[in-house]
């Protein structure tokens with residue numbers, strides 16, 4: 001079973017996982033501090049761009065156009081890469097992707113590879129699959145290395161170790177890195193230096209490098225990785241063989257389109273004006289970089305997402321993580337509660353669509369629908385719209401389940417009755433009057449804190465404001 005499928009299996013229990021996470025005060029402190037810092041910095045650098053909204057619209061429009069003609073763009077990308085001396089592989093699912101990558105590494109007799117941070121290979125569970133074939137994949141991104149050494153799972157798209165603080169990382173390095181200095185402190189510079197010394201030896205000895213792909217330009221076959229540490233560039237330039245794994249939605253038609261995303265991504269992700277390392281390569285070049293380049297194009301459920309006219313906008317995602325940093329649910333539960341490679345608001349829509357509602361049906365409910373994610377998304381993915389759409393789907397699927405089919409749930413009856421009341425002014429005003437009269441035994445300090453019987457679930461975690469003595473309509477009529 002792939003990590004994505006295994007993770008999605010755990011995603012079915014978001015409410016339980018969230019409850020455990022909420023009890024961890026250290027985790028909440030680490031997350032609150034980190035998300036608030038990134039959020040404030042992002043808002044500052046975004047405000048500097050006068051045409052930010054136009055850029056967002058361009059980012060959305062290009063993605064929409066790409067998805068409409070995805071097959072054509074992918075075939076063009078394949079032809080361009082082959083012309084430039086690269087090899088393209090097509091993988092239907094995680095298993096096929098891992099097999100292709102493993103076969104390439106094995107054909108070179110390597111038992112160690114260096115890896116740049118890649119969510120796509122995290123999704124396929126590549127490291128575990130390679131380990132089963134006796135191949136060790138070394139993560140080289142600092143946060144990803146921390147996750148690997150502590151045998152943990154990433155909890156953020158961009159900062160996988162966001163849930164750990166400096167002291168926890170110091171203790172980990174002192175324990176897990178044989179060449180860590182005995183007096184290692186929790187100074188970030190010293191910690192980074194220790195990781196650098198460890199990684200440098202790996203970069204110089206590995207014969208195969210693995211990377212993800214942020215964007216690939218169809219008309220030239222140029223592949224791009226953007227990152228902040230420079231480790232990605234080491235992985236993509238030093239080894240003799242480079243294997244890049246890319247979700248099929250990452251293709252862009254031209255360099256003009258790429259330009260839009262290279263402006264949107266750094267400000268939305270790390271709150272930088274420009275990305276520190278943007279590596280771009282086209283096939284192979286004699287005497288410069290890897291001698292062999294393989295691009296693996298991964299579907300793994302993406303074409304099914306494409307078939308969903310509302311849900312397909314999730315494929316626009318450029319993995320900036322801005323939606324995670326503003327989400328009140330993510331900020332309190334952290335990424336592990338989502339049980340998926342993709343946590344936060346984007347994970348709440350992408351995971352159920354990629355893995356199926358049976359495995360991750362609770363994730364569309366992991367949101368207050370406040371809309372903060374939609375406001376910051378650089379490619380204007382309407383996450384609340386997709387969440388509501390997926391909730392509909394989850395309810396419809398549950399109603400079709402064996403043993404439930406044909407039975408009328410009390411919740412459905414209640415919702416239908418409410419819909420009738422809300423759609424009719426007279427009924428609505430009558431309900432208001434009835435509520436005003438009958439609520440009095442339940443009201444304390446202007447709010448209903450506990451509803452009786454089967455309705456008590458509604459107030460188990462929230463209050464309901466009491467129906468006011470005078471409605472707005474009554475007040476308005478009185479003024480007339």
Ligand code: SF4
Nearest residue numbers: 317318320321323377
């Ligand atoms: S959904 Fe939007 S905000 Fe969230 S990670 Fe993707 S691109 Fe960024």
